Amino acid sequence: xFHAKKALxxxxxxxxxxxPAHAATDIQWWYSMTGAxxxxxxxxxxxxxKSQSDYRIVATYKGGYDEAMAAAIAAYRAGNAPNILxxxxxxxxxxxxxKGAVVxxxxxxxxxxxxxxxxxxVPAVAxxxxxxxxxxxxxxxxxxxxxxxxxxxxxxxxxLDPEKPPVTWQDVVSAAAKLKASxxxxxxxxxWQSWVHLESFSAWHNVEFASKGNGLGGLDTRLKFNSPLHVxxxxxxANWIKQGYFNYGGRKSxxxxxxxxxxxxxxTSSSATYANIAKNAKFKFAVAALPYYSDxxxxxxxxxxxxxxxxxxxxxSADENKGVARFFKFLSQPEVQAKWHQDTNYLPTxxxxxxxxxxxxxxxxxxxxxxxxxxxxxxxxxxxxxxxLGNFVQIRNIIDEELENVWSGKKTAKEALDAAVKRGDxxxxxxxxxxx
Amino acid sequence: xxxxxxxxxxWLPFVLVAPQLIVSVLFFFWPAVQxxxxxxxxxxxxxxxxxxxxxxxxxxxxxxxxxLESFKTTAIFSVSVAVLGLTISLILAVFAxxxxxxxxxxxxxxxxxxxxxxxxxxxxxxxxxxxxxxIIAHALRPLGIDWNHTLNGTHAMILIVIAAVWKQISYNxxxxxxxxxxxxxxxxxxxxxDGAGPVRRFFSIVFPLLSPTTFFLLVINxxxxxxxxxxxxxxxxxxxxxxxxxxxxxxxxxDGFKGxxxxxSAAQSVxxxxxVITLTVVQFRYVEKxxxxx
Numbered sequence: 001x002f003h004a005k006k007a008l009x010x011x012x013x014x015x016x017x018x019x020p021a022h023a024a025t026d027i028q029w030w031y032s033m034t035g036a037x038x039x040x041x042x043x044x045x046x047x048x049x050k051s052q053s054d055y056r057i058v059a060t061y062k063g064g065y066d067e068a069m070a071a072a073i074a075a076y077r078a079g080n081a082p083n084i085l086x087x088x089x090x091x092x093x094x095x096x097x098x099k100g101a102v103v104x105x106x107x108x109x110x111x112x113x114x115x116x117x118x119x120x121x122v123p124a125v126a127x128x129x130x131x132x133x134x135x136x137x138x139x140x141x142x143x144x145x146x147x148x149x150x151x152x153x154x155x156x157x158x159x160l161d162p163e164k165p166p167v168t169w170q171d172v173v174s175a176a177a178k179l180k181a182s183x184x185x186x187x188x189x190x191x192w193q194s195w196v197h198l199e200s201f202s203a204w205h206n207v208e209f210a211s212k213g214n215g216l217g218g219l220d221t222r223l224k225f226n227s228p229l230h231v232x233x234x235x236x237x238a239n240w241i242k243q244g245y246f247n248y249g250g251r252k253s254x255x256x257x258x259x260x261x262x263x264x265x266x267x268t269s270s271s272a273t274y275a276n277i278a279k280n281a282k283f284k285f286a287v288a289a290l291p292y293y294s295d296x297x298x299x300x301x302x303x304x305x306x307x308x309x310x311x312x313x314x315x316x317s318a319d320e321n322k323g324v325a326r327f328f329k330f331l332s333q334p335e336v337q338a339k340w341h342q343d344t345n346y347l348p349t350x351x352x353x354x355x356x357x358x359x360x361x362x363x364x365x366x367x368x369x370x371x372x373x374x375x376x377x378x379x380x381x382x383x384x385x386x387x388x389l390g391n392f393v394q395i396r397n398i399i400d401e402e403l404e405n406v407w408s409g410k411k412t413a414k415e416a417l418d419a420a421v422k423r424g425d426x427x428x429x430x431x432x433x434x435x436x
Numbered sequence: 437x438x439x440x441x442x443x444x445x446x447w448l449p450f451v452l453v454a455p456q457l458i459v460s461v462l463f464f465f466w467p468a469v470q471x472x473x474x475x476x477x478x479x480x481x482x483x484x485x486x487x488x489x490x491x492x493x494x495x496x497x498x499x500x501x502x503x504l505e506s507f508k509t510t511a512i513f514s515v516s517v518a519v520l521g522l523t524i525s526l527i528l529a530v531f532a533x534x535x536x537x538x539x540x541x542x543x544x545x546x547x548x549x550x551x552x553x554x555x556x557x558x559x560x561x562x563x564x565x566x567x568x569x570x571i572i573a574h575a576l577r578p579l580g581i582d583w584n585h586t587l588n589g590t591h592a593m594i595l596i597v598i599a600a601v602w603k604q605i606s607y608n609x610x611x612x613x614x615x616x617x618x619x620x621x622x623x624x625x626x627x628x629x630d631g632a633g634p635v636r637r638f639f640s641i642v643f644p645l646l647s648p649t650t651f652f653l654l655v656i657n658x659x660x661x662x663x664x665x666x667x668x669x670x671x672x673x674x675x676x677x678x679x680x681x682x683x684x685x686x687x688x689x690x691d692g693f694k695g696x697x698x699x700x701s702a703a704q705s706v707x708x709x710x711x712v713i714t715l716t717v718v719q720f721r722y723v724e725k726x727x728x729x730x
Binding site: 070097410 | 479481482502587589676677678690694695696699700
């Protein structure tokens with residue numbers, strides 16, 4: 001008897017076995033970008049998936065940077081980590097010293113047989129993610145830096161030239177005085193106070209934030225940001241609060257809203273804020289380089305990185321690691337990099353991508369988007385390659401607390417910075433012991 | 437007469453209790469044992485290098501003056517939340533009890549805030565009291581109060597106390613109202629006939645008879661102030677300005693999950709556990725003696 005159903009099943013099974021198609025290997029990528037940036041990330045994954053059929057990147061939003069990192073740590077301890085994790089810059093030391101938890105990018109690419117040229121990357125960007133032995137540990141992905149924004153309309157109203165931004169901190173004070181005289185309640189505010197006024201400030205003036213090349217040279221680094229220059233700067237800021245020039249708005253990106261809502265005329269914050277400002281500001285604004293003290297020799301040098309990089313987690317099969325390596329290669333292609341830089345305003349991580357963008361008319365059409373790049377595409381010194389400290393999240397917290405003590409008048413600048421250095425060093429000692 | 441329920445089968449009671457037991461073990465005992473274990477270890481975030489360090493984590497805590505400061509902050513915060521919460525909700529319950537028309541409306545509105553999550557409550561009050569945009573902050577300015585909770589520690593503490601109390605009032609109100617309704621009306625009427633005014637009636641009759649409810653709510657409010665207010669602080673002040681609103685449970689979270697220092701975080705949560713156990717034991721030993729169960 002002819003059993004139609006059985007025949008069909010048999011045919012189907014045979015077809016399945018005869019079909020040589022092998023399913024693409026899934027590569028899990030945990031990222032922390034939201035809104036329009038998340039769309040760009042998903043586009044990148046999609047582009048890669050369409051360009052080849054061996055591997056499939058599955059990009060998942062896992063919450064903010066600290067949440068995603070905590071989730072990854074828990075997943076790793078349970079044996080379930082993702083292949084690629086986006087980690088913010090302050091988590092770099094934790095990732096780097098996690099024995100055996102990550103595969104350094106340089107190793108990954110070599111084992112997978114992909115070519116990899118570390119010198120193609122912008123030194124100020126790649127240096128941050130490179131070990132003391134010169135091995136790149138993670139792939140720079142979205143790098144930002146500290147820049148200065150100002151409200152051109154308010155400048156014009158106060159009698160200042162809107163096309164000539166303040167270049168030194170002395171210029172900022174005289175601009176603030178004129179703005180206050182013209183009736184502004186808030187001349188200047190800052191986001192990310194630790195990053196802007198201590199970390200980037202140090203590199204910009206070519207002074208140490210921490211010993212051993214800002215921590216890049218070893219775990220026995222200790223903090224140095226209570227030097228006379230740093231104390232002078234924080235004292236100045238405290239005085240400006242008293243004079244009504246500087247309004248404190250919060251520790252992270254909350255003060256950005258004070259600028260694009262039109263409340264404050266000048267803002268120092270991340271270059272990645274550009275998109276938000278462009279979207280919300282109902283006035284003419286411009287981007288300029290971070291101000292500096294002209295009487296400090298060596299200033300301006302370069303500013304310090306923010307943002308995140310991509311880490312390859314260990315414990316995965318060789319095939320999956322190959323997929324990760326291919327994806328990293330894809331991300332470093334000049335066209336992909338240039339498009340990412342132009343779409344998101346993050347820094348281009350390779351010099352070629354920067355050249356590509358420069359040759360197009362992108363910077364002319366979007367004035368100010370090249371300021372961040374110019375601050376970073378320079379030869380770095382041993383004090384300006386970046387800051388990499390253990391327990392950096394706690395140290396930033398400590399700095400935020402002590403600075404708030406200065407703004408509220410509870411401590412002088414010197415007391416606060418000394419206390420911050422002392423408390424921060426305890427965190428560094430603890431990290432050193434825990435990562436022996 | 438024995439009031440115990442008797443089961444004919446030997447295993448049915450255990451089966452019925454098992455789900456609750458499983459939940460308690462999974463969500464309380466197991467994490468507590470893990471925390472005790474991790475508090476004597478010094479490890480990196482990924483657990484790849486683990487060292488047994490006896491009580492070094494605890495020593496580091498005692499030597500940290502800011503940790504001792506946060507004890508003071510937590511004490512001020514929990515006492516304020518408990519006292520304010522209980523007082524305001526008791527007053528509201530007494531009023532709601534006396535209302536004749538529209539009782540359902542008053543009770544519904546007074547109970548709604550309990551459904552709001554702590555984080556949302558925090559964000560809500562942060563918007564109302566925002567130095568830049570808040571309508572309450574705006575209204576305070578002509579009164580001469582320059583409200584800025586990002587710079588002024590007292591303002592920040594007031595903000596989180598208000599947010600925490602606002603949410604807890606509903607919970608307390610529910611219990612107080614139920615407690616008030618269980619007081620026999622005959623006692624109050626008898627006192628009224630004897631010439632006692634409303635205030636006298638309240639303190640002599642109502643308040644003592646409410647003492648089981650008040651005691652229960654006191655324990656619950658203290659535990660709430662110690663643990664459940666984490667969301668409010670995270671959404672509003674993040675422990676700032678300086679360390680002025682950093683309560684103990686907040687420091688446990690930031691050290692463990694933002695800083696990756698699981699040893700110190702576990703040590704802190706062990707300390708916190710012992711504090712709350714001690715407080716509860718004290719409450720049961722001394723305060724319960726004064727409670728009259730009818």
